[in-house]
Amino acid sequence: MIYLDYAATTPLDPRVRDAMLPWLDAETHFGNPASDHAMGRSARAAVEQARTEVAALLGCGPDEIVWTSGATESNNLAIKGALEFRGLQGAHLVTSRIEHKAVLDTCRYLETQGLRVTYLTPQADGLIAAEQVLAALRPETAMVSLMWVNNETGAINPVAALASQLRERGVLFHVDAVQAAGKLAIDLAQTPIDLLSVSGHKLYGPKGIGALFVRKRPRARLAPQIHGGGHEQGMRSGTLATQQIVGCGMAFRLAGEAMADEAHRLLALRERLWTALQVLPRIYRNSPAEAGVPGILNVSFDGAEGESLRAMLPALMVSSGSACSSATREPSYVLRALGRDDELAGSSLRLSMGRFTTSAQVDAAAAQVVEAVTRLRAWSPLWDAAA
Amino acid sequence: MPVYFDNNATTRLDPRVLEAMLPYLSGPYGNASSLHRFGRAARDAVERAREQLAMLAGCQSREIIWTSGGTESDNLALKGVTEGALPTRVLYGATEHPAVLETAEALRARGWGVETVAIGRDGLIDGPRFERQLAAGPVRLVSLMRVNNETGVIQDVARAVDPVHAAGGWLHVDAVQALGKIPLDFTALRADLMSVSSHKIYGPKGIGALIVRADVELAPLHHGGVQERGLRGGTENVASIVGFGAAAELALQELDARAAHTQSLREQLESGLRSLPGVQIFADGAPKAPNTVQFAVAGYHGEALLMQLDRKGFAVSSGSACSSGKGEPSHVLLGMGIAYEVADGAVRVSFGKDNSAAEVEQFLAALAAITQAAMPAMQP
Numbered sequence: 001m002i003y004l005d006y007a008a009t010t011p012l013d014p015r016v017r018d019a020m021l022p023w024l025d026a027e028t029h030f031g032n033p034a035s036d037h038a039m040g041r042s043a044r045a046a047v048e049q050a051r052t053e054v055a056a057l058l059g060c061g062p063d064e065i066v067w068t069s070g071a072t073e074s075n076n077l078a079i080k081g082a083l084e085f086r087g088l089q090g091a092h093l094v095t096s097r098i099e100h101k102a103v104l105d106t107c108r109y110l111e112t113q114g115l116r117v118t119y120l121t122p123q124a125d126g127l128i129a130a131e132q133v134l135a136a137l138r139p140e141t142a143m144v145s146l147m148w149v150n151n152e153t154g155a156i157n158p159v160a161a162l163a164s165q166l167r168e169r170g171v172l173f174h175v176d177a178v179q180a181a182g183k184l185a186i187d188l189a190q191t192p193i194d195l196l197s198v199s200g201h202k203l204y205g206p207k208g209i210g211a212l213f214v215r216k217r218p219r220a221r222l223a224p225q226i227h228g229g230g231h232e233q234g235m236r237s238g239t240l241a242t243q244q245i246v247g248c249g250m251a252f253r254l255a256g257e258a259m260a261d262e263a264h265r266l267l268a269l270r271e272r273l274w275t276a277l278q279v280l281p282r283i284y285r286n287s288p289a290e291a292g293v294p295g296i297l298n299v300s301f302d303g304a305e306g307e308s309l310r311a312m313l314p315a316l317m318v319s320s321g322s323a324c325s326s327a328t329r330e331p332s333y334v335l336r337a338l339g340r341d342d343e344l345a346g347s348s349l350r351l352s353m354g355r356f357t358t359s360a361q362v363d364a365a366a367a368q369v370v371e372a373v374t375r376l377r378a379w380s381p382l383w384d385a386a387a
Numbered sequence: 388m389p390v391y392f393d394n395n396a397t398t399r400l401d402p403r404v405l406e407a408m409l410p411y412l413s414g415p416y417g418n419a420s421s422l423h424r425f426g427r428a429a430r431d432a433v434e435r436a437r438e439q440l441a442m443l444a445g446c447q448s449r450e451i452i453w454t455s456g457g458t459e460s461d462n463l464a465l466k467g468v469t470e471g472a473l474p475t476r477v478l479y480g481a482t483e484h485p486a487v488l489e490t491a492e493a494l495r496a497r498g499w500g501v502e503t504v505a506i507g508r509d510g511l512i513d514g515p516r517f518e519r520q521l522a523a524g525p526v527r528l529v530s531l532m533r534v535n536n537e538t539g540v541i542q543d544v545a546r547a548v549d550p551v552h553a554a555g556g557w558l559h560v561d562a563v564q565a566l567g568k569i570p571l572d573f574t575a576l577r578a579d580l581m582s583v584s585s586h587k588i589y590g591p592k593g594i595g596a597l598i599v600r601a602d603v604e605l606a607p608l609h610h611g612g613v614q615e616r617g618l619r620g621g622t623e624n625v626a627s628i629v630g631f632g633a634a635a636e637l638a639l640q641e642l643d644a645r646a647a648h649t650q651s652l653r654e655q656l657e658s659g660l661r662s663l664p665g666v667q668i669f670a671d672g673a674p675k676a677p678n679t680v681q682f683a684v685a686g687y688h689g690e691a692l693l694m695q696l697d698r699k700g701f702a703v704s705s706g707s708a709c710s711s712g713k714g715e716p717s718h719v720l721l722g723m724g725i726a727y728e729v730a731d732g733a734v735r736v737s738f739g740k741d742n743s744a745a746e747v748e749q750f751l752a753a754l755a756a757i758t759q760a761a762m763p764a765m766q767p
Contacts, residue, residue, distance in 0.1 A: 009622065017412050024591065025405050028389065032397040036693060037702040038389060040396075069455035069593070072621035076609045102611025102620060109610045201622060206412075208455065208593055208624025225608065227493050228458040228486035237486060238458035239397065239586060241593025244627075 002361045002368075003317045006202075006354030007151055007179060007296055012247070013204035013355065019250040020206065023243035033240045034231065043242045050249025057252045058196065059187035060213055066232045067245055070210040071178045073225075074197035075102040077212050077236065078174045079145055080110065081222030082195065089114045091142040096120040096128045097333040099147050100176055107145075116140075122337040125288065126155050130162040143172040148180035152334050152350060153287045154296030156184065160191050167192040172220065178202055182255030183263065183293045188213060194220040198252075200244070204355060205251030209244035212236075262355060266294035269353050269362050273297055276366030280373055281385075286338055286348060300340050300348040303383040304376040309349065312372040316365055319350045389700045390746045394587075394739035395536050395564060395679060396704055400630070401589035407633035408591065411626035429625045436632025443635040444562075444583060445572030446598045452615045453628055456595040457563040457584035461486040461530075463597050463608045463619070464559040464580045465494065468528050470606035474498035475525040478556075480532060480542070481506045481722035487530050487561055488718070500524075504531070508724050510540030510670035518550050526556035533565035537706045537719040537735055538670040539679025541569060548577045557603060563587055563595075567638035568646065568676045579603050585627070589740070590634030594627035641740070649678035649738040652747050656680055656736060659751040663758065667729065669720060678739065681706075681720075683732030684758055689716075692734055692757065699753045704735045 003011070023029050023046065031039030033047045051062040058065075068074045083091055088110060095107055097119045107117045118136045120128050133144055144166055148159045159175055166173045174195040177186060181198045188196065196213040200206050214220050214235065228237025270287075274297055277283060286298035301309065306320040335345035351365065377383040391399070411432065434448070441448040454460045465487065469477060479491045481503040495501050504517055512531070521529075529551045531544050544560050551558045557579040565571055567588035573581050580603060584595040599605055605618055612620030638645075657680055660666045665685030684692065689705035696703055706717035720730035736750070 012412055014413070020412070024400050024408070025402060027399065030397060030399040031391075031702065032393070035393060035396050035702070035704060036690070037393065037697040037704070038700075039391065039393075039702050069459070069624070070621045072609050072611045073455070075611065100611065102609075105610035105612070105620065206624075206626065207622055208627055224493075226459055226462045227489035228461070228484070230485070230489075237489070238456045239584075239592055241456075241586075241591070241627075243591065244593045244624075 001315055001317060002365050004351045004353060004357065004361075004365055005317050005319055006357070007154075007350065007352035008319055009201050009207070010204045010354055011356060012206060013251065013254060015254060016205055016247045016250045020243045020247040023246050029242070033242055034229065046242055047240050047245050050245045053249035053253040054198070054211055057182065057186070057256045058198070058213055059189045061216060063233075064188075064213050064216050066212045066214055066235050067240060068210045068212055068236060069208055070201070071100075071176070071197050071199035072102040074199070074210045074212040075100065075176055076106050077222065077225050078195040078197060079103065079106050079143070081225055081235070082143060082172055082174070082220060083110060083115060084223040085221045086142055090140055092116040092118070092138050092140045093143045093145065094118045094120065094133055094136045094141060095145045096122065096147070098122055098128070098150055098152070099145065100151065100178065103145055103147070103176055122333055124337060124339065126150065126153055126286070126334045126338050127291070128157050130158045130165065133162055134165060137169060137171060141171050143174060145174040145176070147176040147178075149177075149183065149293050150334060151179050152332060153298045154179070154292040154352075155288050155334070156180075156291045156293065159193070163192045179293065182252065182259060183295065185259070188215075200248040200251055203251045203255050206244050206247040209241065209248045211248070258355070263294045266353050266357075269357060269359060270294055270297050272359060273351060273353075273362045273366055274299075276363060277369060280370055284340065284344065286335055286340070295353045296350065297352075298348060298350045300335065300344045301373045302344060302347065303380055304347050304373045306346050306348055308376060309347070309372055312376065313368055316368055319352075320348070389702050390742075390749060391702045392736045392738060392742065392746075392750065393702045393704050395735065395737035397586045397592065398589045398739050399741065400591060401634060401637060403637060404590055404630050404633045408626045408630040411629050429623070432629050433623055433625060436628045436635075439632035440583070440596060440635040443566065443571070443639045444581065444598055445574055445576075446581070447574070450573070450598050450600060452597045452599060452619050453623065454595045454597055454619060455593055455624075456586070457484075457561070457582050458486040459608065460582035460584070460595045460597040461561055462490050463605070464582060465490045465528065465530060466608055467605040467618070468557055468559070468580070468603065469494055469497070469499060472527055472604075474500070475527050476500040476502060477528045477530070478502050478504050478520065478526060479530040480504045480512065482510065482535055482538070482540075482719040483530060483532055484536055484561060484563070487532070491530065499527075503722070504529070506722050509673040510535060510538050510542075510723055511673060512542060512547070514546060517547070521550050521554040521556075526551070526554045528557050528559060530559040530561065532561040533571070534562070534568060534676045535719060536564045537717055537733070538673075538681045538723075539564075539676040539737075540670045541565075541674040541676060544578065545576055564676065567642065568678060570642065573598050585631035585634055588634045588638045591627045591630040594624055594631045596631070645740045646677045648740060649742070652738045652742055652744065653677060653680055655744060655747045656751070659747070663755060669725065669733070670723070679735065679737045681733055681735045683729055683734065684754075685732070687732050687758065689731060689733045692732070695757045696753060699757075701750055701753060704737075705733050706735055
């Protein structure tokens, strides 16, 4: 089996697992981090150490990190929390059609509560331009929520440039950075984003843990979405899962240490894959060569329907590149924006590479894809090789 | 090695649970994305854990929604049942956990009438008074805990089912402290929603469940994704779910043995405490979970006693870990009508399956030493 679905989830790094294990099996490491005794304090110290590690990768203060159960909760807390605090009635939010379903479904829900939402459609390059966002602002716009890196193509939205423009206009800016953290440099000290969501399991950390950056100065105010004992400065109650948090901290630390080398290596692997696939005629690259994260290559294969193609690749774990937005059930806006028709958008694969991907795996995967596409085309009565 | 008497705050992961989790923390198995081969293996493991928990909780596996823990379960229950409904009343017991209390109070801002159900000095609901309260007007939801986290008092929630249903309300039972300590049967109880948590039964932290009958109208707390029948979005935390399932299976097998063991420790401790001067045991004589004793020593501040015990290597608590460090006496004891000065002295001992009679002896000796050593200073 070759795993090329790192954008969906990543294997736990063995070093992360080793960091977690003492908090799962040692006799003295199981205290509740909220407890006022020695075992509680040692668990609390581990939680705070992990907080500094996440903060370091993002360039923010540790007291600006709120632990959550994952990016879905982070996105919910950011958008619902900020708008509920401010008051939903008459408020307006700008987001895009290419957001993760956690953002889109939250926006759809808030529309039933009185929020007005503008859903931007990507430009011809598959991206949301800063000018589009600025043009959509209204006097009553309370928030912009935009993903930093698109999960389908790896394309990078101009988030950093947009941040200062939104700050000048007094509009709260939430960024879903799930696909960006650890892949490109994020410096929240220099980038005036107010709220930023990250996840552990996209970065070789455990599932079921994430974080929300909540800016202190100027302070982003949130209404809590999970009430209770007042953990996490009152923004998110619930017993902290020490082992999960320690794993997340280690994952972010390793990502920071490896980022430059990994980016270089994955870029080379991505281009190696693209080169190998190009023996096939009429294939189309959906991932940008420049403004894209290194690990993701999305390709459309004319005459090879996506689901059939995946069925012919049983030893290859990849995603179909035509991911629908669950909120709309429409074909990918990203691929359509790139000029792919519905059929071509449905004939694509997202190959995403990561820390444990080797060049031998890339070569083998390319050979399997080339063979499968060639066979599908040979069987298809519609495929005209001469066209 | 410290003596750990704070098992109502959290428990040590059972090594057998860790064994069950390890395959999902290494190799390719953790990938939950449902379409590939390993995704299907993860899916099967999640469904097996659901069956394991269903056996312990006495519910159908399809009634289980995984959450990040007891607090989220309580929030999902209270907010999920009130969301979109015409605001009427929500009632909760005066001694509920902050996860229920704070959530219920937050519903006021959404137009709900929020009332507490009075609790007596024995920690129990005054039945006739409760029924009069129910009859006073329409009710959407009543939330009552099965076992109190501080006093250990077992509430006879079964008696509340018919009156609550007759008033047109749903009954939510916070069973976080009951699971694994006393037998639970969600189906026979006929409650509508029930919260449980893994880390109180020697499972991992960060995973819990809300058990919901199929006919309950529930709105999600987190939007996004189709996981858990659309009621709880987010990538499944496979390793922790597997751990919760394994912990549930062990808790069911060992329920009687654990109850008998902790009950004998509790009796040993209570008998020792009664021989010390000035000790008051809270909710003494009420039906209680086998493992929990909450008491106060006259003239002692609970937090101060806790710190001295901590220095001697004993981990106990003054109340809920969730309200630690706030310097306020327990709302549970105040809710039972205990005087402020007395409640301020509360110390909670909660035993677990790994505690021993020798540890109880050490604890009683340490407590006697602390209180006797301090005597002269208090009597100049």
